[in-house]
Amino acid sequence: MTMDLSLLHNLMGGDQKLVDRFVNIFKTQVPAQVAALPQLCEAQDWKGLSTALHSLKTQFNYVGMIAFAEQMRSLEEQVDDGKTSDIALKISTFTQEFQQSWQP
C-alpha cells in the first residue's frame, strides 16, 4: 500500500520540510506500534489496545493509507464494544498484511 501525502501537505500548509519529517518519523515508529498490537491482545489490555488502534487510525489517515485506517477504526470500535473474542485473530491477520505490504 502506498502513501498519499496530499492531505498531509494541506494540513501542514504546504510545508514540505514538516511533511518529510512526519513521514520519516512515521516510517520509524508505526511498524513498531503495529508489531506491539498482538502483545496488547495477549495481555488483554483492551484499553491500551483501543488507544493504540485509535492512534494508528489517525496516523494512517494522515498519510492517505485509508484502507488501513478503516481497519483500525473497525477494530477500535469492536474493542470499545467489548467484542474481543476474535480480536486476536483479526489483529494477527492485520499485522501480517501490514508487514507484507510495508515498504519503508
Place this chain on the structure above:
Amino acid sequence: MEQPHLLFIDDEVQYSELTKEYLEMKGCKVVLKHDGQAGLDAFKAQPFDLCVLDVKMPKKDGFTLAEEIKQIDENIPVIFLTGQSLKEDKIRGLMLGADDYLTKPFSMEELYLRIRAILKRVKVHEKTRVTDLYEWGQSRFDPELRQLVVSGETIKLTSIEAKLLKLFCEHQNKVLTRDAAMIGIWGDEEHYRGYSLNVYVSKLRKFLKADPAVEILNLHGEGYKLIFKPVTA
C-alpha cells in the same frame, strides 16, 4: 497579542511534536504532553492561556482532564481534538464548556487561527468585564478570576471554593444557612453534599487564617457567618 502560553495534550507523538513546532514558529509558547495525567500535572505546575486536548488518550481521557482542569480554573479556554464523526464527543465537549473543537486530522493553520480567535475573544471579555471585587482587612477577592489575595499572597481558588466565598461575601455579617450554601454551589440535585461543604468551609478558613480581620463562624444548627472584626494595631 502577547506570547500565548498553551498546554497541548495529544498522544499522537509525531503529529503533535510537529504541531508544537508550527505553533512556536507562529509565536506561541507550547508545553506538549502525551497523556492526560502528565497534562494535568503540567497544568497544576504553571499558568496557561489555553488548553488543546485530545479526547482519546492513555491514563486519562480528554473529557475527564477538562473537568479536572475546569475545577482548577473555570475560565480557561479549551479546544478539543475529536475523532471523525463522533457527534457524541462534540456534544459532550461543548457541555463541558469547550470553546471549540477540531476534527482529526486537523490543519495546523486552522488550529492556530482558532487559538488566536479564542484568545482575542477572551482578551476583549477581560477588558470589558465589570466585576464585583470584595476587599477587607488585608484581603481582596475577585470572584470571576477566582483569585484571593491574603496578606500579599495570591491564592487561586477552585470553582467551588470561589462560589462559596462569593456567597459568604454576599452574606457578610449575616447567616448563610447550609441549605442556601449547598443550593448556591451545587443546585437542588446535589443538595446533600453536607460533608463536602464542611471541607470547603475548612479550606476557606485556612486560606483566610493569615488575615485577622475576617472569620467564618459556625452557627450550630443554622449554618455559617462571615464576620469582619476590628483589628487592633
